[in-house]
Amino acid sequence: MERPFDEELKLLREKILEMASYAEESIALAIKCLMERREEYAAEVMQREEKINGLEIEIDDLCMKTLALRQPMATDLRFITSAMKISSDLERIGDQAVNIIENSVELLKYPLLKPLIDIPRMSGLAQNMVRDAINAFVVGDDQLARSVCKGDDQVDQLNDQIFRELLTYMIQDGSTITRAVGLILIGRHLERIADHATNIGEDVIYMVKGQIIKHHCDDRPPKI
Amino acid sequence: MERPFDEELKLLREKILEMASYAEESIALAIKCLMERREEYAAEVMQREEKINGLEIEIDDLCMKTLALRQPMATDLRFITSAMKISSDLERIGDQAVNIIENSVELLKYPLLKPLIDIPRMSGLAQNMVRDAINAFVVGDDQLARSVCKGDDQVDQLNDQIFRELLTYMIQDGSTITRAVGLILIGRHLERIADHATNIGEDVIYMVKGQIIKHHCDDRPPKI
Numbered sequence: 001m002e003r004p005f006d007e008e009l010k011l012l013r014e015k016i017l018e019m020a021s022y023a024e025e026s027i028a029l030a031i032k033c034l035m036e037r038r039e040e041y042a043a044e045v046m047q048r049e050e051k052i053n054g055l056e057i058e059i060d061d062l063c064m065k066t067l068a069l070r071q072p073m074a075t076d077l078r079f080i081t082s083a084m085k086i087s088s089d090l091e092r093i094g095d096q097a098v099n100i101i102e103n104s105v106e107l108l109k110y111p112l113l114k115p116l117i118d119i120p121r122m123s124g125l126a127q128n129m130v131r132d133a134i135n136a137f138v139v140g141d142d143q144l145a146r147s148v149c150k151g152d153d154q155v156d157q158l159n160d161q162i163f164r165e166l167l168t169y170m171i172q173d174g175s176t177i178t179r180a181v182g183l184i185l186i187g188r189h190l191e192r193i194a195d196h197a198t199n200i201g202e203d204v205i206y207m208v209k210g211q212i213i214k215h216h217c218d219d220r221p222p223k224i
Numbered sequence: 225m226e227r228p229f230d231e232e233l234k235l236l237r238e239k240i241l242e243m244a245s246y247a248e249e250s251i252a253l254a255i256k257c258l259m260e261r262r263e264e265y266a267a268e269v270m271q272r273e274e275k276i277n278g279l280e281i282e283i284d285d286l287c288m289k290t291l292a293l294r295q296p297m298a299t300d301l302r303f304i305t306s307a308m309k310i311s312s313d314l315e316r317i318g319d320q321a322v323n324i325i326e327n328s329v330e331l332l333k334y335p336l337l338k339p340l341i342d343i344p345r346m347s348g349l350a351q352n353m354v355r356d357a358i359n360a361f362v363v364g365d366d367q368l369a370r371s372v373c374k375g376d377d378q379v380d381q382l383n384d385q386i387f388r389e390l391l392t393y394m395i396q397d398g399s400t401i402t403r404a405v406g407l408i409l410i411g412r413h414l415e416r417i418a419d420h421a422t423n424i425g426e427d428v429i430y431m432v433k434g435q436i437i438k439h440h441c442d443d444r445p446p447k448i
Contacts, residue, residue: 056438063305068301081288084305084309085312088312167402177391177394181408212284
């Protein structure tokens with residue numbers, strides 16, 4: 001049955017999808033800048049950052065209006081509060097992409113330290129996590145959301161590996177320090193992106209099942 | 225006039241205050257571990273982390289129940305959605321304190337790199353920002369919240385200074401690399417804490433004035 005505010009929920013879903021695709025593109029472009037050594041991607045990331053920021057405000061407005069005017073209950077209420085949280089995570093993912101492009105542009109001043117293999121892998125994983133988390137939200141798929149949360153360990157492991165490897169580089173050859181620190185920071189930013197995707201996954205599970213799995217409270221019963 | 229759900233709002237305020245004081249203590253203890261070179265603070269930070277995580281779930285439950293049962297409007301609605309966002313920022317501040325204590329414990333394996341002056345200063349600033357942001361929330365003081373947002377630049381500057389100084393150390397003497405990277409990461413975590421405090425400040429301004437200042441949209445009129 002079509003309800004009075006299905007229209008608003010549809011719009012909310014579309015805005016979140018739009019925001020997520022800008023966020024994903026930003027990560028891809030930031031890593032492309034690093035890999036292809038081309039500074040011009042920076043402007044593209046900054047453009048998306050602005051769009052993401054604008055969408056966060058739009059989504060927040062839409063959620064507040066829907067809460068105030070429709071006074072939703074149960075599943076709809078959880079959908080709206082989840083959308084607010086998810087948009088805040090997407091905005092922070094956009095910020096991390098900006099951090100990556102800043103570090104990448106800085107690294108272009110120096111010759112390549114080493115062929116980069118783990119960083120683009122890590123970036124691919126993080127982008128997939130963001131995409132899956134948002135798809136899980138849009139279709140209300142808690143199984144897909146759970147798989148996102150599991151992906152986080154893989155990204156953490158890759159980040160630890162990158163960190164240790166770069167530390168070894170620096171210790172063996174002091175001339176690599178500035179570049180190695182730049183890459184370590186990029187690894188950290190990707191790790192943070194995966195954390196935000198995990199937060200989104202947790203919010204989706206709560207939305208679908210009314211079950212909070214944050215902080216491993218897997219067995220909590222639904223509260224509303 | 226006392227309203228039916230003033231009790232819930234009072235409880236919400238108390239829970240946020242409790243969570244914030246654990247978060248602040250965690251930052252202080254994590255930096256104390258680094259400064260006094262005593263590992264035993266780690267257990268105290270982990271205890272607070274658990275309490276913070278539990279409180280985030282409690283606050284989320286309380287907000288969802290209040291939204292569902294009381295269907296608040298205008299200021300009250302903004303108060304509740306702000307509380308949800310603020311508790312999520314406080315939880316992430318707790319996570320950053322855990323990151324700091326992990327780096328600090330790791331650093332205890334090595335002799336002190338240099339007398340630490342800027343890191344405790346930065347930590348003090350970040351703690352003050354968290355305290356002021358939460359006080360601004362509790363009393364609904366948008367001027368105090370604005371001052372928190374301004375403090376962020378100072379923390380960013382200190383972090384840049386620490387970063388550049390430690391990079392110089394590493395380049396001059398390779399034996400300092402592991403320790404310098406550890407301190408750089410602690411600087412980053414403190415910077416993230418200040419970012420979260422700034423987010424809280426922005427939420428408070430929105431709550432009080434109905435005005436979104438995120439992404440510098442200072443002149444937006446209230447929407448609800």
